[in-house]
Amino acid sequence: MQPFEYARPTTKENAVKLLGSNWDDAEVLAGGTDLLDRTKDFVSSPKRVVSLHAVKEFQTVKVSAGEGLSIGCMVTLNDLAHNAQVRRAYPVLVDVANDVGSPQIRNVGTVGGNLCQRPRCWYYRAGYGLLAQDNGKPLVPDGDNRYHAILGNDGPAYFVSPSSMAVVLIALDAKVKLLGPDGPREMPLDQFYVIPKSTDDREHALKPNEIVTEVTVPPLHGAKTGWYSVEQKEGLDWPLVQAAAVLHMSGKTVKSARIVLGHVAPTPWPSPEAGEAMAGKSITEESADAAGKAAVSKASPLSKNKYKVQLARVAVKRAIMKAAQGGREEHEEA
């Protein structure tokens, strides 16, 4: 890796001041599980690394009945998954946090880091840039795109958003708080993710001198939540497709549904089509499958990833059915 200056500020204001106006100036260090690999592979070569580990307020989780949930950006996935209040109020978040990576990764990986990690596209990781171009030629459309996007993939971005937490948090209508030199700003998490249109763009709304400080989630108000991840292996494997479903009920009928897909597009992919398909229906295999079908109605697979359309459809169906059944993993931990 390229040598860099290391900074460990104790306040969030100082952290922001240590960042630069260009992306190459600085990288933020949270858990480091992604940053370490990127710097070792020269995919990222920052002049300065700014650790957020000494900013105490970033490590807090707050849950209240009226306000909902607030998660500091440096809360580890493991701490989130073991927080008693979160386990009671947002079990779906516990499931997804427990599914990320491995115990070692969850012990150091943070919620903020999970949201801001860079894509796993193998062309990007091999040094061809986020848009995977070799001397201007896009490598994904004619290349091995088995793990690439089936939605939002009309170019020039074909990678998939790697965050699992984002899929569920967006379904829960989470908001994200950012801090920059001009102060804080807040936006719905789904607006945080953007599809880059040029080599200068990133896959999120952060400016080079901004950080994610906090994620807030409104109260569930009795909504049913479910999440499903299609992974080939039992562990240590990237999801092929994920889906999250939050269903607001009126008796046995779905009043409204928020359904989000993951690993299918350069951003987490909310599917209003799937939500509309569920609205006014009771939850059955048939209605859930119809929602899955609606979710992929606009999918346009690349040469090697047609199977992901089927997986996305199934993931939506299974997320909805899991929500109907109470939304918990079968293998819930004690």
Added chain:
Amino acid sequence: MATPCKYDWPAPEKRKLIGKRIKRIDGGMKSSGQAKYSFDINRPGMLFAKVVRCPYAHAKITSVDTSEAEKMPGVKAVRVIQGPGKEIQWEGDEIAAVAATSEEAAEDAARKIKVAYEQMPFLVKEEDLSGASGFTKPAVTEKAGDPDGAFQGSDVVISEGYYGIPVITHCCLETHGQVAEWTDPENLKVWASTQGVSAIGGQFAEGMKISPNNVNIICNYVGGGFGSKFAADRWGLACAGLSKDAEGKAVKLMLERNAELLVAGARPSAYAKVKVGAKKDGTLVAWQSESWGTGGVGGSGVPPIPYVFHDKFPNRARTHTFVSTNIGPSRAWRAPNHPQAALITMSAFEDLAAKLNMDPIEFLMKNADLAPNAVLAKTYREELTKAAELADWKKNWHPRGDKTSGHIKRGMGVSMHTWGGAPHNGKCQVTIQPDGSVEVKTGSQDLGTGTRTVINIVVAETLGLPLEAVKVMIGDSHYPPDGPSGGSTTVGGVSGHTRRGSVNARDALFAVVAPSLGSKPEDLEAVDGHVRVKGNATKSLTWKQACAKLGVKPVVAEGEQARNSPCKLNDSGVGGVQIADVSVDTETGIVKMNRIIAVQDCGLIIDMKTAESQVYGALIMGVSYALYEEKIMDHQTGRMLNPNMEFYKLATIADVGDFTVHMMTGPGYDERGVIGLGEPPVISPGAAISNAVANAIGVRVPTLPLTPDKVLAALEKA
């Protein structure tokens, strides 16, 4: 009955240790982290080496400029490995190497080496043979009998299919590499991760232009080799050269994970279009196949198809084509050519059996006489019977396609395999000291075979001592030479020469002790820590008392296992049968392993526990290549897309399901002597799992690995 011979294995009723379930003696060292692998060796003032690698699949080097690197802080030596004019044939090939005082300094300096290339045309994908024109070479054309005529028989049912198995890598957990140090200007010591402790010294000597006597190879533990660690390798010689340039300072050069996957071993692929015919009763009558595969620029191995039955198959014709590709060099991968042959053949047989509405186990039983010899035919019948019993096959198997409702379909598949497993040549030295201590030395290695444990058992058994009374020393080329560990030869080799060496040592001790027991040496026996007169327990000395008779002169005896060694302690030629049981999610295409049943023979088993462990390890590896592994190449850039353990997927323990291992022992097996076991159990998993998936979902997924995209595509096509 063969003439009794002094080295013969003890009679079954006399065995105290051989064949028992004995824990690996170095298990504690390994699991506690005390075992020092090459990667763990750290020497005073040691330097670290990094390699500059070619980023192109095919290119000519036009210039290499190391001047800037040489000026970098901490740099002690720079070597050009392949210079201007050299044609590079795969991504990751070694161009230059740097040794510096830290890994970071070496990495920084390596990046300052400027290499210019002229890029050349390349081929990195071979499944579509029509896209490989200009890169192919006919390798085999075979014909026996009259296949065309046989296919036309009126009662012949024909199945045609396409099957394939891609290039995979060895992905050793401990990557390739070594620490090299010139202990003086003439003598080189190398702590190498190797399968050939006694073999690779000569390669270092040749490369460094010194006598093999001046090279010492040390390898106490190997973190996996699987056939890829037989050579000193270009990086090994570079490492030794850097050490020489740096005034003999130790240099550590271990491959990074990406390099391990790029350059340190690729198993050849094999694809085949097969036509196979049998009579309605299942009797195989004709085979025809066109197969191809790659093993890098040098072509590939040739899978022996139709597998197992090749030699006796009545009417057969086949061609095999080498495809030359720029994917990295092939290396032997556990049972070279056999997993490919099994996948192609056993899939074709299963598809034919399904077409005949025949139980595939009955189908294999029916044709078992096509096995190369009567012994193997009998072994297969017994193993098929045993495997079916362990799987409760009659109850659990169903004809092709699980007809139960729901999206989870369950299926079972069978495959069988063969391997040689004759011992390698080697020597040992057994020393009995006057104080009773016993030491055995051999320049062998433990590739996972349980080498130390096997030697310990054999010597302790022979001398009538407990395991703890024998010190086993391997992993040093200064010890008597032993063969490389490859081809399932090690346990046969080391058990053979240590049996001979310890019998020789024992007899030398008996010669000294006999007078004091008033007996003749040939009337003594070493049992239960005593040397005593056979049949007269009163005339007995403890082991210590007996050894004390040596005075000041230890017994030093040699044992040798060679092709013509007296007394037959070994054999070769084994059979194995495996049944896989899987569940397939037909909505996601994900295959989950329920169970594998492995029934295997390997002659006389020295240690049941390490033998079973060999099979467990092979099954884990088998699940990996059946479901996950593939060296994924990009046809645009010529580069490997998954040179990491993120997308080069390996099975975790949670993925492999249950294993039932049954070793065939007892009459008919034990008296054959010891036969190697490393390769055979890794041959069938791919075929058995592929057959189980076909049985579950009712349609063949033609190529491994059985990934969701392929399973869903096969279901859609059906």
